[in-house]
């Protein structure tokens with residue numbers, strides 16, 4: 631098959647591994663810089679332009695869209711969808727996952743375990759909001775933060791009030807969330823491919839830190855999932871409509887709760903912690919699910 635990886639940097643571990651895994655299985659791979667793609671959106675034969683030429687009709691596209699380019703990146707993925715190209719994650723599902731509020735609303739509707747979470751735009755609602763999530767200590771989160779930046783732990787009600795007021799004063803949208811203390815600074819990253827958890831790791835925050843992000847100095851190791859954790863991850867991926875994703879779970883005293891679902895999960899941490907060929911499993915998923923363009927009726931002639 632002919633596969634494109636949408637990525638800003640061919641040297642990133644995840645990009646390199648996906649290319650390597652696809653080539654090892656006999657596919658032809660192009661790494662396409664997402665921001666260098668452009669398009670004539672009104673053409674009746676939609677195409678993606680790249681360096682002055684039309685990109686070929688790929689059999690599959692693997693979007694690796696960083697959170698800093700969500701808007702443009704999803705427009706490019708959507709253009710490939712207009713060309714009937716199989717995209718490993720759909721643009722709409724990527725957009726959904728980039729907004730923590732929207733994600734939690736969708737997960738909640740499906741009855742998936744979540745930390746108690748509130749949202750408001752006016753400071754006069756703060757006290758009720760804090761009470762609703764069970765009081766301090768609590769976590770305050772920017773809607774579009776990533777890598778642990780924009781996640782604050784407020785130990786007391788007073789601290790929570792002033793942090794919330796400060797964020798609202800800056801017109802930043804925030805979530806107010808129950809602090810899952812019993813997780814002890816650990817979370818579980820479940821890597822889901824095609825409705826199955828193919829690898830899982832436990833990430834432990836650095837000493838004195840509650841955020842387990844590897845970018846914040848967390849360490850990762852292989853973990854065996856309970857049935858409940860596995861089901862939570864699979865249901866969360868399904869609710870978000872993501873075929874490949876990382877579902878982050880905290881172990882709370884009211885069962886596993888989903889913190890977030892990542893639509894371009896990194897491969898380095900999970901492959902190193904688990905020793906699994908996750909890139910190969912993604913390629914295998916594509917082989918089973920993407921119909922080669924040349925075998926489709928619209929691809930002939």
Ligand SMILES: Nc1ncnc2c1ncn2[C@@H]1O[C@H](COP(=O)(O)OP(=O)(O)O)[C@@H](O)[C@H]1O
Pocket residue numbers: 745769771775776777778779780781807808809810811813815816817835840841842843878880889890
């Ligand atoms: N409600 C919570 N209770 C306890 N720890 C939390 C909570 N929310 C986030 N954390 C910790 O902070 C980290 C970052 O939060 P997260 O919501 O995943 O934001 P980001 O998108 O920046 O990674 C998580 O990996 C987890 O370790």
Ligand SMILES: [Mg+2]
Pocket residue numbers: 777778843878890
């Ligand atoms: Mg996170």
